[in-house]
Amino acid sequence: MTHSDYIKYSLENGVATLTLNRPNVFNSFNREMALALQDHLRHCAQDEAVRAVLLTGEGKAFCAGQDLAEATGPNSMEVSEIVVQHYNPIILLLRELEKPVIAAVNGVAAGAGANLALACDLVVAKESASFIQAFSKIGLIPDSAGTYFLPRLIGLQRASALMMTGDKVSATEAMQMGMIYxxxxxxxxxxxxxxxAQKLASMPTKGLAYTKQLLNGTFQxxxxxxxxxxxxxxxxxxxxEDFKEGVEAFIQKRQPNFKGQ
Incomplete structure (x- = not known):
């Protein structure tokens, strides 16, 4: 499998779909997939044809987090190096991307996979999907900005419990507690x-980007x-231009044609 094969990419009607593509290991991250996702997110940021991003997984899982076989081999990188080189850049790219990002969680999202989803602007999930802060089960701490986003989404008490116990949360429970949309x-x-994703791509995406930037700073x-x-x-x-178009469409009582400009 080549570097580019680890992430499937398609662009249709302004929506760039990025599909994590290591289904035989539940889309767990190795170095190649992490770097490929970084590359694709940079491309989405630069390509004006991309108005929204949909992030999902191939097969039965969304993402099982880090591929532990890669992290524990004789020539493996330190866990901290993996975090700094692989996951931290992905999270920053997601939050700095001036376009809406939707995580479509199609199955289990565990460890860094769960926190990858929570760093997106909106998270939707199959009713059969689940979320697991699996780090405590192997003696690690939640990374990939889990300690940043999860307490803000569901409160410190619940976040502490889920991170310390490693209990599985169903998609329905996640929606009820405000973890996902x-x-x-x-x-x-x-x-x-x-x-x-197509609805967001058809909206005034400059305004959505400004909203995202405001939300990034609201807790500080x-x-x-x-x-x-x-x-x-x-x-x-x-x-x-989208503001002008929105006002004109409102006055003329027609549907606006936003172009993200």
């Missing part, structure tokens, strides 16, 4: 996830700082 039945999951800023940032980004949004 929605669940979909098995037979309609792929179509529903793609429809959501004071109220007054966040209000100042909202004013800054509202000025930027008000200067976009």
């Amino acid at each position: 929605k669940t979909f039945p098995e037979d309609s999951f792929a179509a529903e996830a793609l429809a959501l 800023n004071s109220l007054s700082e966040q209000l100042e940032q909202e004013a800054v980004y509202q000025q930027k949004a008000g200067q976009t």
Whole structure:
């Protein structure tokens, strides 16, 4: 399998679909797949034809986290090196990408795989999918920004419990506790996830990017700082072509044709 084969890529109607493609090991990450995902995310950031990104997994799993066979061999990198070189750049690329990213969790999401999903803007899952903070079961700590995003999504008490016990959370439970956005039945999951991505791709994606940037800073800023940032980004949004198109469409009582500009 070549470097590029570890991630399947397609682009249709403004949606770039990135599919983790090591189904024989539940899409667990090795170095090649991690670097390939970084490359694809950089490409999505630069390609104006990409208006939204849909991240999913091939086969029965979304992602089982790190391939432990690679991490424990005689010539293996240190675990900390794997985190710094593989996962940290992926998480930063996801959050800095000025386009919406939807994680379509098609099966188990464990360890770094769970936290990869939680770093995306929206997470949808099959009703049969599950999430596991598996790190404690092998004596590690949650990485891939799990300790950053999970407490913010579900609160410190629940996050602490899930990270320390390593208990499995069903997709339905994850939705109920606010960890993810929605669940979909098995037979309609792929179509529903793609429809959501296409909906976002057809929206004023400059404005969505500004919203994402504001959300990135909201937990660090004071109220007054966040209000100042909202004013800054509202000025930027008000200067976009999509804002002009949205106002004209509203006045003319027609559907807007946003172009992400």
